[in-house]
Amino acid sequence: PEMVKSNFIHQEIDKDLAKNINDGVVLTRFPPEPNGYLHIGHAKSICLNFGLAQKYGGACNLRFDDTNPLKEDVEYVDSIMEDVRWLGFEWEGEEKYASDYFQQLYDWAVKLIKNGKAYVDDQSAEDIARQKGTPTQAGAESPCRNRPVQENLDLFERMKNGEFAAGRKVLRAKIDMASPNMHMRDPLMYRIIHSSHHRTGDDWCIYPMYDFAHGQEDFIEGITHSVCTLEFEVHRPLYNWFLDQIIEGDKDLMSRPRPRQIEFARLNLNYTVMSKRKLLELVEKEIVDGWDDPRMPTVSGLRRRGYTPESIRTFADKVGVARRDGVIDVALLESCVRDDLNKRVARVNAVIDPVKLIITNYPEGQEEWVEIENNPEDEAMGIRKLPFAREVYIERDDFMEDPPRKFFRLGPGREVRLKGAYAVTCTDYKKNANGEIEEIYCTYDPETKSGATTVSRKIKGILHWVAVNHALDAEVRMYDRLYNHEAPASQKDADHIDFINPDSLKVITAKVEPSLRDASVLDKFQFQRVGYFCVDRESTPQKLVFNRTVALRDSWAK
Ligand code: ATP
Ligand code: MG
Ligand code: MG
Numbered sequence: 001p002e003m004v005k006s007n008f009i010h011q012e013i014d015k016d017l018a019k020n021i022n023d024g025v026v027l028t029r030f031p032p033e034p035n036g037y038l039h040i041g042h043a044k045s046i047c048l049n050f051g052l053a054q055k056y057g058g059a060c061n062l063r064f065d066d067t068n069p070l071k072e073d074v075e076y077v078d079s080i081m082e083d084v085r086w087l088g089f090e091w092e093g094e095e096k097y098a099s100d101y102f103q104q105l106y107d108w109a110v111k112l113i114k115n116g117k118a119y120v121d122d123q124s125a126e127d128i129a130r131q132k133g134t135p136t137q138a139g140a141e142s143p144c145r146n147r148p149v150q151e152n153l154d155l156f157e158r159m160k161n162g163e164f165a166a167g168r169k170v171l172r173a174k175i176d177m178a179s180p181n182m183h184m185r186d187p188l189m190y191r192i193i194h195s196s197h198h199r200t201g202d203d204w205c206i207y208p209m210y211d212f213a214h215g216q217e218d219f220i221e222g223i224t225h226s227v228c229t230l231e232f233e234v235h236r237p238l239y240n241w242f243l244d245q246i247i248e249g250d251k252d253l254m255s256r257p258r259p260r261q262i263e264f265a266r267l268n269l270n271y272t273v274m275s276k277r278k279l280l281e282l283v284e285k286e287i288v289d290g291w292d293d294p295r296m297p298t299v300s301g302l303r304r305r306g307y308t309p310e311s312i313r314t315f316a317d318k319v320g321v322a323r324r325d326g327v328i329d330v331a332l333l334e335s336c337v338r339d340d341l342n343k344r345v346a347r348v349n350a351v352i353d354p355v356k357l358i359i360t361n362y363p364e365g366q367e368e369w370v371e372i373e374n375n376p377e378d379e380a381m382g383i384r385k386l387p388f389a390r391e392v393y394i395e396r397d398d399f400m401e402d403p404p405r406k407f408f409r410l411g412p413g414r415e416v417r418l419k420g421a422y423a424v425t426c427t428d429y430k431k432n433a434n435g436e437i438e439e440i441y442c443t444y445d446p447e448t449k450s451g452a453t454t455v456s457r458k459i460k461g462i463l464h465w466v467a468v469n470h471a472l473d474a475e476v477r478m479y480d481r482l483y484n485h486e487a488p489a490s491q492k493d494a495d496h497i498d499f500i501n502p503d504s505l506k507v508i509t510a511k512v513e514p515s516l517r518d519a520s521v522l523d524k525f526q527f528q529r530v531g532y533f534c535v536d537r538e539s540t541p542q543k544l545v546f547n548r549t550v551a552l553r554d555s556w557a558k
Contacts, residue, residue, distance in 0.1 A: 007321035009048070012262055013056060013225060022224045022257040026058030027092070029223050030084070031214070033065045034076035034198075036276035037291040037298040038083045040312070040333065041267040047316035048264070049227055050089040061221055062091035066099045067213050069197035077198070079291070083299040088309045098208075098217050099199045105208050105216055106160065108246045109171060109189055113152045117245050118189060119144055120155040121172050128170070131177075132185055138178035139185045145174065159192060162205045166192045173212070175241065183238045187211055215239040216246060218259035226259045229266040230325060236261050265322040269330045270486040272297045273496050278489060287500060288482070294536075294547045295482040295504050305479065306524050306534025306549030311340040330481065334550045341524055341532045341549065346374040346381060349419070349464045350512040350527040350546075352476065354393035356468060357410075359424060361443045362390040367467070370450065372420035386513055388421045391468040393511045395529075398463050399440055401429070408461040410440065416461035419528065423448035423459050464528040471511035474544035477536065478506040510546075517541060524549070 017024055028049040032042060053060035062084060066072050081095065112118035121128065121144045133139030147155075159169050171190035179185055189212040194205050208216075218226045232239075239261050247253040273279065274297060282288045282296070291298050294305035302312065315336040319328055349372075367389045374381040394410070403411035410416050415425040424442035432438040448459075485491070485499035516525070523535045531551040539545040 005317055005320055007264075008323060009052065009225075009227060009262055009264060009321055010055070013052065016224075016260070017056075025222075025224055025257065026052060026056035027061070027222055027224050027257075028052050028058065028227060029061040029063050029096075029218065029221065030091075031063045031065045031217070032080050033068070033071075034073060034080060035068070035071040036076060036280055037079050037296075037300055039274050039276070039279065039299065040269065040272075040297045040302065040315075041274045043087060043299055043312050044267040044316045044319060045227070045229075046084055046087055046089060047313055048321060050091075052225065052227070053092075058224075059092035060089070061093075061096050061223065063096040063217060063221070064098065065210075065214070065217070066097055066197070066199065067207050067210070069193060069195045069207070072198055074198050079300060083303075086303060086309055087299065087312060096217075096221060097199060098213055099197060101213075101217055101220055102200060102204055102208075104220060105213060106206075108216060109156065109208075109212070110153065111248075112173065112189075112245050113156060113171075114149060115245065115248065116149060116174065118152070118171055118173050119147050120152050120159065121145075121170050122168070124167060125170070128172075128188075132182060133177070135180065135182060141177050142172070142186065145186070156190075159190070159206050160204070162194070164192055166194055168192065171206075173238075173242070175238075181234060181237055183211070183235050184241070187238060211235055211238050212242060215242050215259065215261070219243060219246070219256070222257045223259045224257050226261045228261060228263055230263045230323075231266075232261065233263045236263070263323075265325045267319060268325065268327045269297065269333065270327050271330045271481045271483050271488070273483070273489045275489065278496055281497070282482075285497070287497065294477070294479050303522070304534075304537065305547055306341070306522075306532060307337050308340050308344070308524075311337040314340065327487075331554050334554065338532065338550050338552075341526065343377055345524045345526055345532065346384075347372075347376075347526045347528045348513055348516060349386065349466050350474070350476070350510050350516075350525075350530065350533070351393040351395055351464065351466050351471075352478075352508060352510045352527070352530055353396040354466075354471075354511045355396045355399065355437055355440060357392050357394050357424070357440045357442055357465070359390050359392075359442050359444045360427065364390060366390065367469075370421045372450075384515055386420060386515070387467045387470045388418075389467045389469055392418065392465040393468060393471060394418075394440070394463050394465050396437065398461075399426075399429070399437060401437070409463065410442075410461065414461075415459055416463050417448070417450075417459045418465045419462050420450050421465070422446070422450075464530075466511045466513050468511075470514045472514055472517060472544060474510050474512045474516065474546055476508050476510045476533070476546045476548065478508060478548045480504050480506075512544065512546075516544060519544065526552075 030049045050060045131140040172186045175184045188209045190206045292300035292304045369385040370388045371383045398409040417423045422444040424444045428441040430439045482504045483499045484501040488496040488499040519535045532549040533546040536545040
């Protein structure tokens with residue numbers, strides 16, 4: 001693994017280790033709720049948690065926080081495992097599920113009731129919310145707050161047995177309705193949901209709330225450092241309160257490792273939405289082609305777009321771990337994949353907007369093979385042969401009828417080099433009825449073949465090209481940013497959907513060199529002078545499909 005920058009969480013763990021807390025063990029976890037696909041924010045959390053395990057010779061659990069059957073599905077479980085592995089990490093032992101602990105959590109809830117620390121409330125969620133008070137004003141106590149223990153035990157069991165409809169009863173912790181921390185004002189522990197769970201089926205109809213579930217799950221697994229995002233900082237007193245209650249009076253539980261919650265700033269990216277609810281909306285409204293649409297900030301979308309796991313890990317490391325929220329420029333993510341692909345992928349010739357160039361003094365019917373290096377950044381990637389002939393395609397915008405002096409491409413009377421082949425000079429051109437350039441005529445100089453040492457004149461412009469008779473048609477999906485607003489999710493009186501970039505996908509047919517016939521799904525290339533491209537999963541040898549990962553240069557830079 002790459003070297004990871006030091007961050008404040010390392011310092012906190014170092015302090016714990018110096019005090020020999022938990023006998024020097026470091027066990028972290030990545031705890032996604034299986035209610036959507038992982039996104040780049042999750043990737044940061046994955047790199048952080050698995051990175052801590054690697055750094056301290058510990059381990060990291062993968063735990064599905066599957067406590068809400070209304071939103072969760074096995075499809076998400078499977079995709080999450082695939083994505084974590086693809087990012088290059090392996091979890092400790094079998095994957096874990098919060099639902100495996102439902103009985104234990106229930107038993108602990110009963111313990112709290114018996115100790116007078118929890119009660120069943122008959123009020124509606126709305127009434128309970130209304131009684132919460134404000135940060136400066138104490139909340140009102142529920143009429144159910146002083147229910148006798150025996151009655152609470154009976155009602156909680158009947159909740160579990162399915163005797164009540166959803167919303168008719170909840171279990172609440174009995175803490176302090178005047179606490180300055182709103183989360184300590186008798187928070188909910190359990191609610192009733194009559195819905196089949198993707199793993200436990202209809203075994204349960206009461207489900208623990210996040211606050212009662214998460215810390216206890218950490219405790220059950222022996223997690224030492226429970227790293228989460230900043231919005232949970234205010235939940236930390238509650239996290240610790242519940243742990244205190246469950247170990248209360250139990251020597252065995254008191255001797256076990258006690259997890260410590262540490263918060264870090266979540267990743268926010270400009271031009272991007274990251275909430276799973278909004279991503280699901282994009283999928284359901286068919287604004288994108290599923291969770292793995294190459295414009296989605298999901299791990300599966302980035303993979304399909306052509307990102308490498310290394311580029312995402314590098315990005316996570318560059319972003320670092322902060323204690324205060326901020327917004328990262330998505331250009332940083334794009335530059336990480338650009339730098340990575342620059343080193344690792346072959347250059348190929350693909351003409352995105354083709355126009356025919358005819359070399360009038362090149363013998364008709366003649367063809368030859370020219371040699372071209374695969375990657376000037378890496379000699380070890382070798383060379384390949386390309387067919388060259390009298391007619392080639394070049395990019396339409398590499399020709400101008402009346403070019404300014406500094407246009408180092410083709411124009412009447414100008415000379416350029418066709419990369420890896422010959423220098424050609426434009427002698428004439430033809431337009432169609434619409435005034436578009438249809439053909440460009442050139443002569444070539446046989447003395448200028450690439451590699452030959454005989455040419456002394458300097459030719460500035462070097463164009464990519466594909467021989468007409470050997471060119472393959474390829475569908476190329478020119479992806480751009482999905483939103484055209486820097487902060488699409490946080491505009492007053494506007495919805496993120498209002499800021500969808502209408503040009504986020506343009507589909508074109510390109511002419512590509514014949515070596516690409518055998519390219520397989522996820523193969524990556526630099527289309528010379530154009531950008532980085534990746535073979536889409538819909539590509540076949542009969543119909544090649546490429547996705548643009550990123551342009552060669554950042555066109556959004558101001
Ligand atoms: P969302 O708000 O997108 O629904 P979530 O936090 O509800 O995300 P979870 O599945 O609960 O999604 O997240 C799993 C883990 O990933 C949590 O520990 C969470 O803190 C972390 N995580 C989620 N989003 C980000 C983010 N943008 N940056 C860093 N970590 C994140
Ligand atoms: Mg969550
Ligand atoms: Mg969520």
